[in-house]
Every structure is written in structure tokens, then in C-alpha cells.
Amino acid sequence: MEIPLADLPQVLPRHVAIIMDGNGRWARKRHLPREAGHFAGMNAVRETVRAACDMGLGNLTLFAFSSENWKRPKAEVGALMGLFRTYFRSDMDELVERNVRMRIIGHRGRVAGDIHQMILDSESRTAQNTGLNLTFAFDYGAQEEIAATARELARAAAEGRLDPETITTDLFASRLFTSALPEPDLVIRTSGERRLSNFMLWQSAYAELLFVDTLWPDFGRAELLKALQSFAGRDRRFGAVNSEAVA
Numbered sequence: 001m002e003i004p005l006a007d008l009p010q011v012l013p014r015h016v017a018i019i020m021d022g023n024g025r026w027a028r029k030r031h032l033p034r035e036a037g038h039f040a041g042m043n044a045v046r047e048t049v050r051a052a053c054d055m056g057l058g059n060l061t062l063f064a065f066s067s068e069n070w071k072r073p074k075a076e077v078g079a080l081m082g083l084f085r086t087y088f089r090s091d092m093d094e095l096v097e098r099n100v101r102m103r104i105i106g107h108r109g110r111v112a113g114d115i116h117q118m119i120l121d122s123e124s125r126t127a128q129n130t131g132l133n134l135t136f137a138f139d140y141g142a143q144e145e146i147a148a149t150a151r152e153l154a155r156a157a158a159e160g161r162l163d164p165e166t167i168t169t170d171l172f173a174s175r176l177f178t179s180a181l182p183e184p185d186l187v188i189r190t191s192g193e194r195r196l197s198n199f200m201l202w203q204s205a206y207a208e209l210l211f212v213d214t215l216w217p218d219f220g221r222a223e224l225l226k227a228l229q230s231f232a233g234r235d236r237r238f239g240a241v242n243s244e245a246v247a
Contacts, residue, residue: 007225008055009232013185015059016052016227017207019199020045022191022215029215035079040217042083046091051221052132053098055228059133059181063199067107067141081115084138088118092125099131105177106140133181140177142201149175178203186231190216208234 020041027037045062052060065080095102104119111119119138152175156162173179184200184207192213196204208231214223 007229009228011232012055012057012228013208013231014182015061015184015186016057016224017061017063017184017187017200017204018048018219019063019187019189019197020216020219021189021193021197023217025191026215026217034076037217038076038080038083042087044217044219045087047220048224049095049100049132049134050098051224052134053100054221055224057132059135059184061105061135061137061178061181061184061200063140064136064138065106065140066137066198067139067144068198070110070139081112084115085118088115088122092122095122095134096126096129099129100126100134101129101131102126103133103135103180104138105135106138107144108139110139135178135181137199140199142196142198145177146202173202176202183207185236186210186227188212188227190214190219206236208236 023037023041024034025037026040027034030036048062049060064084069080070077102122104123108116108119149172153162153167153172157164157167173183178200183203183205187196187200187204187207188210189196190212192211194211196209200207210227210230212219212223212227
């Protein structure tokens with residue numbers, strides 16, 4: 001379904017990040033195994049990525065698998081890894097056709113070798129694309145990311161390669177996984193939960209947060225459009241006051 005241009009806000013966020021939540025509850029409501037919810041969630045990823053391309057978004061980041069998700073039952077983790085393999089194998093041609101550039105952020109050392117290679121191949125194959133920047137946060141945790149960056153800077157300072165007095169917020173941000181991306185303007189969480197759950201804690205300092213009750217498998221084109229329309233109505237001041245308030 002095409003998006004009527006009249007329905008799109010004139011000002012779009014540069015970067016939309018989504019915490020995809022609710023697969024398990026979606027399945028439970030239908031008396032299905034959790035794996036069925038994850039499969040439906042993968043279809044929602046496809047629909048949302050297609051919509052983001054059609055709407056002209058520049059950057060979309062999806063929280064696919066957290067560093068804490070390894071604690072889930074082995075069968076569920078195995079099913080999730082199987083879905084990642086399926087996505088990499090089945091959707092790359094379409095992403096290339098749509099001029100999407102794919103990136104993966106997170107810890108890469110804990111996944112199976114074939115998934116690691118798929119990540120490298122997908123990034124390499126789409127590296128020259130100039131459309132939507134699609135980022136998957138995979139085996140990702142914001143606290144772990146921040147701690148790793150602090151260790152890197154501390155090590156450089158201890159070795160004399162960095163003056164601690166030169167460490168600024170911009171320098172710190174340049175060492176994060178997301179250094180190549182603008183900070184998210186809009187962070188959406190589905191399923192009705194109202195927390196960030198260790199997702200992009202540094203990067204979301206001034207992001208607009210939108211919590212929607214829709215379970216992730218039911219999220220798609222219409223829900224993304226509503227989110228963009230909601231964002232367009234926000235008053236973003238970044239700690240300052242607007243001109244009308246001081247006039």
C-alpha cells in the first residue's frame with residue numbers, strides 16, 4: 001500500500017529506533033508457541049522496513065536481540081537464531097533492490113560462525129547503497145556498550161595516546177557502535193511497556209519517546225505513519241526554551 005504524500009509530516013525524524021516488543025504475548029493470546037510470535041515479528045520487520053523506505057526515512061534501527069536475551073530458554077534462543085538466518089538468506093535481494101544499507105551493532109563474538117559470516121556479507125553487499133540506513137541491534141546492550149567505550153578511552157589514556165582532559169561527549173559518542181549514525185530523534189517501544197530496557201541509553205538523551213500498546217507482530221505501515229505524525233507534533237527544545245516562551 002502506498003503512503004499518500006499528504007499524510008506524511010513535512011518534517012521527518014532523521015533516525016527512528018524501535019524496541020520490538022510483544023512477540024511472546026502476541027503468540028500467547030492466540031494459544032501459539034512463542035516461536036510463532038517471533039516468526040510473526042519477522043514479518044513485521046519486513047513490513048516496517050518496506051514502509052520506512054517508501055516514506056523516505058534516512059535511518060531505522062531495530063532492537064533485534066539484547067545481550068540479556070541469551071538468558072532465555074535454549075530452544076527459544078535457537079529459534080531466534082534460526083529466524084535471523086532466514087532473514088539474511090531471504091531478504092537481502094530485496095534490501096539491495098531497495099537501495100538499503102544494512103549495519104549490525106552489538107557484540108559479534110558470541111554468535112555462531114555462520115551468522116557472523118552472514119553479518120559480514122550483508123554489510124559488505126550493501127555498503128555502497130545510498131537509501132535507508134537499516135541497523136539491527138543484535139546481541140546489544142547499552143550499558144555494555146558504554147562500559148566498553150570507557151575502557152577503550154581509559155586504555156588510550158593509560159598508554160599516553162590520549163589526554164584525559166580532551167575527552168568530551170562528542171569524543172565519547174564517536175567511539176560508540178552508532179558513531180556513523182545521527183542520534184535517534186524518535187524511539188518507539190511496542191507492546192505497552194514503558195522503559196528503554198538497556199537500549200541506546202547514551203544516544204537517546206534527547207530522543208522523543210513513544211510507547212504504543214500495539215504488539216510488535218501487529219506493527220506495520222499504518223502504525224509507523226501514526227508514530228511519525230505524533231513526532232511531528234512534539235516541541236523539541238533540547239534543554240532550551242522556544243522563542244514564543246521568551247518573547
